[in-house]
Amino acid sequence: MTKVTIYVTLRESVVDPQGIATTDALQKMGFEEVKSVRVGKLIELEMDGSEQAVEARVKEMCDELLINKVIEDYRFEIGEVAGK
Amino acid sequence: MTKVTIYVTLRESVVDPQGIATTDALQKMGFEEVKSVRVGKLIELEMDGSEQAVEARVKEMCDELLINKVIEDYRFEIGEVAGK
Structure with a gap:
């Protein structure tokens, strides 16, 4: 069994309302x-x-389902648990 | 300016409906x-x-706002952009 971790971030140019609300709250x-x-x-x-x-x-999975390329970027790591 | 990346995962014991739906779809x-x-x-x-x-x-931020410790685990990295 292979573990894959995909990191999905909003593109720089895209406004992130959740992030703004979190910044304000903090x-x-x-x-x-x-x-x-x-x-x-x-x-x-x-x-x-x-x-x-x-x-x-x-x-393929990222292209076809997991990522919305209009607003998101991604990269992934194989064989690791996120960040360990 | 220091960058911090926080990785938030659902606890193992918590059902993840979004994950299940994604598994089914894939x-x-x-x-x-x-x-x-x-x-x-x-x-x-x-x-x-x-x-x-x-x-x-x-x-402190994780304890007070960012993380729901009942259902989530977290860890973080300082001075890095996620996974790079």
Whole structure:
């Protein structure tokens, strides 16, 4: 079983209302040092197949379903649990 | 300006309806090798302060606002853009 972690972020040019609301809330709570917050998605897959086979398939899945390329960017790591 | 990336995942014991729906959709589209999908959040902060000062503050922010500890786990990295 191969683990894949996909990091999905909003494109720089896209306004992020959730991030803006979070920034405002943090600043009002006293975290004035926070200048910006952007909220993206972390998609963790478990799938059959070798690391090589998986790479091409993950790209297909991102293109066909997982990513909205108009507003989102992504990259992924194979064989890791996010950030470990 | 220090960048902080927070990785938020649902606790193992928590059912993830979005992940289940995504798994089903991928399998129906022909990605039968996908066995499980879990969807979490990726929170990117930009904030003032040294790395040391930031660490304690990020923990506070997670405890007080960003994380729902009943259903979510988190960890974070300082000084990096997610996964790079």
